Amino acid sequence: MVNGVHKNTPHQYQPVEGLLDIIAEKSEIIRILRNNKANLTRKLATKATATDDLKKLVMAAAHSGVDRVDALMRVGLKNGMSARAMLGLVGKAATNLYKPKGFTAEELARSVLLLKVAGPRAVEILQRSTGAPSLSTTRRVALSCPFQVSAGVPTKEEICENVSNTLGHGKRWALTEELKGSAPDPFADVSGYVLMFDEIKTEGRLRWDDRTNKIVGVAREDAAKVSLEFSAMEELDRICDAVIKGDVRLATEATVAAIGLLTGNSRTYGAYPVMVSGTCKTEPAEPHAKLIQTVIDACHSATEPTPGRLYCLASDGEARRGAALAKLTQKRPLSPSSRIHKYLETLRLLDLLIGDDDVTCDKDYKHIFKRLRNLLLRAMGIMVFGTHITTEVLGWHLRSEGVSPNKVKNLLNPNDKQDVVLAYNLLKAIWELPEAREGAHPAFAATRRHIRVLGRLFYHLVSPYLAIDFSLRDQLYHLSAAAHLLTCLYLHPSGGNKFCPRVLYADIQIMIKNVYFCIAKAKCDRLSGNFYIIHLGTDRLETSFGLCRSMIGNDSNVDLVQFGHRVANIMEANHIYRAYPDWDHTPRRLTLPPLQDKTELSAKADHVNPASWRGDVNVGNVSLATPW
Known part of the structure; x- marks a missing residue:
């Protein structure tokens, strides 16, 4: 009773003052609930209005026909705009x-790529039709590096300038911060590089x-006969007179040298052109060996340091360059003091x-595949163990296993x-031939056995480059098997040139030898790094040539100055393709589909690259002696 009657006491026992307090408390609760209901009603009305605005915004975005609605929404969200305000923007x-x-x-x-590949008119069409960046914006963000075409015989200074420009451009390339990688140096994981050499057809034009x-267009073989410095019209008249008389020849092809970095980084493993020089073949x-040596010296002394060491000099099967490369890469036996000697x-x-600094020669594996197919098609045929x-x-045996006559005709066309895919399909059809059926004619069965031996050679040569499940050990094992089997076939009494030309035999052995040497160098330089043998050869340079041809149309060739101007475009297009690989489609004639599960042909993947390779290619996990 000291503290009064509790509020939960029945009302008949409450005093008048207690009843008044209870009534006042209940009245306050009722007032608060009424206010909350009113506030909730106003909030729901506001939310309903916002929901209606969002529905209107969705309908407007879907049916207004406005280009780049996503960009408009990003601007609105960035500025904190409401749905009604964004609806007004729409x-x-x-x-x-x-x-x-x-x-x-x-x-x-996308706009920069279209500018480099298709030209400014295509960018303007894209901008007017879809609201893409304008031509001026695209040119402002696009990066380009100057490239010097050699008017005569290339000098070390010219090539050094190109090396510094192209490698510096590749290291700094990024249109925006969004495209910059997390690593400060994209060349950090590069163990070495390949120097690739090849020719591209050009117009003979001054x-x-x-x-x-300088006047560009004279073949470097005749460049010393005239003055190429343009000081007066008389200089040009003398050059034209010399061309008309036949004393000076125009360049009909361009010799291109490019650096190919040995790395799995998709941003950096493209071709970096460093030299363009006209030639009449x-x-x-x-002198060609001296030219290659000049390129090597320039790569070593450029102001922009070349990442890693020079592993090899890569080329196709061109005979003149093959002789020059032999002079540079077959000077002396490997010294016991060399770091790679213990592995080999x-x-x-x-x-x-080997040559200086243990450099070796390499032959492009896709050219080897094409030459193997051409070997099978020669009129005299080939001899396999007699x-x-x-x-x-071959056509008879393929048809006997159910291959349609039309397909056989296509394979043996x-x-x-020059079709790499056609070459691959023929080699694959041969190695998939089964043994002759029981009861087959003895001569037929004997021929089938020897065709299957040839098929095993093809499989051992091709699978290391296409079987994406192969480890580096598997690749070395198959290449070793190919080298030894090829030697047996060539040295057989009925072999020799009757089996294959000596040059083809030597090029295949050079290609296999170079793989072993390059892996030995990688073990010395980056023992924990990966090594992709698909980066050897000149495939990356061939891809750049294809991109150059697509820039100008399929029915015309560039001249030397035009090609020099397009080198920067090619490099930037390659950078964008590697940043957005889904945009790129490799030319059909250069595309080799991967072999999955070591035997089956994948119809989904269209190109073999480091990103698609699933096997273990860490050089630290393989010993060269075991697979050999």
């Missing part, structure tokens, strides 16, 4: 009163290069001739000798 955009100007890295990259003030091996000294029968195999014999 209305203005629909009447061309407003255009969002913010562009993503992907949109900028041009004035405003950067060097009459240069002897000795136990490999019996392996050719240990069995004469011709195209008629002698008119298309």
Whole structure:
């Protein structure tokens, strides 16, 4: 009773003062609940209005026909705008009163790629039809590096400048911060590089290069006969007179040298052109070797350091360059003091001739595949352990296993000798031939056995480059098997040139030897790194050539000055393709599909690259002696 009556006491026992307090408390609770209901009603009305605005915004975005609605939404969200305010922006955009100007890295990259590949007119069409970045914006964000085309015989200074420009451009390339990698140096995981050499067809045309003030277009074989410095019209008249008389020849092809980095980083493993020089294809091996040595010296002394060491000099099967490369890469036996000697000294029968700094020669594996197909198609056929195999014999055996006559005719078509896919399909069809059925004629069965031996050679040569489940050990094992089997076939009494030309035999052995040497160098330079043998050869340079041809159309060739201008475009297009690989489609004639599960052909993947390789290619997990 001291503290009064509790409020939960029945009302008949409450005093008047207690009843008044209870009534006041209940009245306050009722007032608060009424206010909460009113506030909730107002909030729901506001939310309903916002929901209606969002629905209107969705409908407007879907049916207004406004380009780049996503960019408009990004601008609204960035500025904290409401749905009604963004709806107003959509209305203005629909009447061309407003255009969002913010562009993503992907949109900028798409416009830059179109500018480099298709030209400014295509960028303007894209901008007017989809609201993409304008031509001026695209040119402002696009990066380009100057490239110097050699008017005469390339000098070390010219090549050094190109090396510094192209490698510096590749290291710094990024349209926006979004495209920059997390690593400060994209070349950090590079163990070494390949110098690739090849020719591309050009128009025989004289041009004035405003950067060097020289007349470009004379073949370097005849460049010393005239003055290429443009000081007066008389100089040009003398050159034209010499061309008309036949004393000076125009360049009909361009010799291109490019650096190919040995790395799995998709941003950096493209081709970096460092030299373009016109030629008429009459240069002897000795001066050509001096030209290659000049490129090597320039790569070593450029102001922009070349990442890693030079592993090999890669080329196709061109005979003149083959003789020049032999002079540079077969100078002396491998020294016991060399760091790679301990990895290679136990490999019996392996050719240990090397050049300066243990450099070796390499042959492009895709060219090897094409030459193997052409070998099968030659009129005299080939001899395999005394069995004469011709195209008629191959066609007979393929048809006997259910291959349609039309497909056999296509596989053995002698008119298309440059199609890599066709070469691969023929080699694959041969190695998939089963043993002859029981009861087959003895001569047929004997021929089938020798064709299958040939098929095993093809499988051992091709699978290391296409079987994406192969480890580095598997690749070395198959290449070793190919080298030894090829030696047996070539040295057989009925072999020799009757089996294959000596040059083809030597090129295959050079290619296999180079793989072993390059892996030995990688073990010395980056023991924990990966090594992709698909980066050897000149495939990356061939891809750049294809991109150059697509820039100018399939029915025309560039001249030397035009090609020099397009080198920067090629490099930037390659960078964008590697940043957005889904945009790229490799030319059909250069595409080799991977072998999955070591035997089955994948129809989904269209190109073999480091990203698609699933096998263990860590050089620290393989010993060269075991697979050999």
